[in-house]
Amino acid sequence: MTPADLHRGVAELTTREPLFAAVVDRHGFPPMWDRPPGLPSLLHIMLEQQVSLASARATFDRVKQLADPLTAANLLRLDDLQLRGAGFSRQKTRYARAMATAVLDGSLDLDALPTLDDHAVEAALRTLPGIGPWTSAIYLLSALGRPDAWPNGDLAVAVGIAELWQLPAVPTPAEILLRAEAWRPWRAVAARLLWQQYLATRAPRSGPV
Known part of the structure; x- marks a missing residue:
C-alpha cells in the first residue's frame, strides 16, 4: 500500500462512515505505520x-x-x-x-x-x-502493505471501536470481525484510523506498529 492508496482508503471510509471522518477531523490523517519486510x-x-x-x-x-x-x-x-x-x-x-x-x-x-x-x-x-x-x-x-489486512484481536482497535461507537463494553473479536466486514477492501486503513483514535486520547507514543 502506497501513501496514495492510504489517502484513497481514508477518503472512501470517511465517506461511508461519519465516525471515521470525525477521527480525521479531530486527530488528523493517520500515518502509514509501516515497516520493512523481512x-x-x-x-x-x-x-x-x-x-x-x-x-x-x-x-x-x-x-x-x-x-x-x-x-x-x-x-x-x-x-x-x-x-x-x-x-x-x-x-x-x-x-x-x-x-x-x-x-x-x-x-x-x-x-x-x-x-x-x-x-x-x-x-x-x-x-x-x-x-x-x-x-x-x-x-x-x-x-507487506496489504490494504485489507485486519488485525482481529488487537486491543487498541477494539478499544478504538468502543470509544468511537460509544459502546458499553469493548466488543469481542467475533463482534469486531463482523463489524469490519463493512470496511472492506480497506480494513487495514480502518485499523489505522482506529489506532489514530486510540493513540490520540492517550499518552504520546510512536505508534502501534
Whole structure:
C-alpha cells in the first residue's frame, strides 16, 4: 500500500462512515505505520505480543545490538542466556529460534511472501510456533502493505471501536470481525484510523506498529 492508496482508503471510509471522518477531523490523517519486510520486522511483531510497545521495542533494540546485523544466522548464534538477558521470555526465545531456523533452512521464504495473496501469506507464517492470526495480520498490514489486512484481536482497535461507537463494553473479536466486514477492501486503513483514535486520547507514543 502506497501513501496514495492510504489517502484513497481514508477518503472512501470517511465517506461511508461519519465516525471515521470525525477521527480525521479531530486527530488528523493517520500515518502509514509501516515497516520493512523481512526477519527483523517479523521478530519485532512477535515480541510485541502481549507486552507494551515500549517493552517490545527495548527488547528488539537489545537483540539488534547483539546480532548485528540482525539475520537468521546471527540470531541463532546467540545462546538462550543472551536472549533472556535481552528481554526474551522462554517462550519467545523458542519462537525466535524456530523463526530463524525456518528462514535459514528455506522452509519460510520471506522474500517470496510479497508475491503471495493474503491467505497464502498467513498460511506460510502460521506454520511457525508463536505466529497466529494477529502477528500474521500485522505483518501483512505493516510490512507487506496489504490494504485489507485486519488485525482481529488487537486491543487498541477494539478499544478504538468502543470509544468511537460509544459502546458499553469493548466488543469481542467475533463482534469486531463482523463489524469490519463493512470496511472492506480497506480494513487495514480502518485499523489505522482506529489506532489514530486510540493513540490520540492517550499518552504520546510512536505508534502501534
